[in-house]
Amino acid sequence: MNVSVRMAGLAAAVISAVGLAAAPASAAPFPELTLPFAAGQQVYSAGVHSDDGSTGVKNAIDFSPADGTVRAPLAGTVRLQHCAGGDWVTLDHPGGWRTGYYHLEGIRVTDGEQVEAGAVLGSTGNALPCGGSSTGAHVHFTLWTLPDAAAGDWDGVAFARLSTTVAAALGEPIDGKTLGAWRFAAGSEQYSGTATHVAEGVVVQLPGRFRASR
Secondary structure, eight states: OOHHHHHHHTHHHHHHHHSOOOOOOOOOSOOOBOOSSOTTSEEEEEEEEOTTSSSSOOOEEEEEETTOEEEOSSOEEEEEEEETTEEEEEEEETTTEEEEEESOBSOOOOTTOEEOTTOEEEEOBOOOTTSOOOOSSBEEEEEEEOSSGGGGOOTTOOHHHIIIIIHHHHBOOOTTOEETTEEEEOOSSSSBEEEEETTTOOEEEESEEEEOOO
16 A cells, blocks of 8 residues: 555544654655664574564564674664653654664663664663563564654553554555565565565575575
């Protein structure tokens, strides 16, 4: 579905979720993101899934890089989202795109900080600052489109609401997106899909392991 149409139809849901009145707008073409960790290492992915792992747009994919270090896949502005249990990291990129990084431990960036591609954001972990669940250290990587900056203020928004109501309005499917040298596709089930090396045509079934490259 066209991004602008989906966002227009669900604008009221966003207002209800985060208490903001923001006019919907479409994002620029998908940016050239790398994988959110250093190249040259083995990484495990549990596969493509919706933000809550159950229903809705499949805008999430879990990664567990061998070195446990999560890095910015593109330059952007850090927006820390605060909850009673701590903070989690989002990055706002040019063109109305946002990437999210849930479960991080040892966060190394500050709110409003400008970071370059490759900057260390933190370590994979099982942190649940706003709720949710986690098994095994990883980063819950998510894609979003934002109508404006105000719509991205998710301070205090519980994961249960963010991963359903907000994700329905602003979540962007992982399916068909290329991160670094790999193009990801969603499967018919949650936590499934494929990673295809664009240059070599190698296909890895997810859940599974592949070597990170840019």
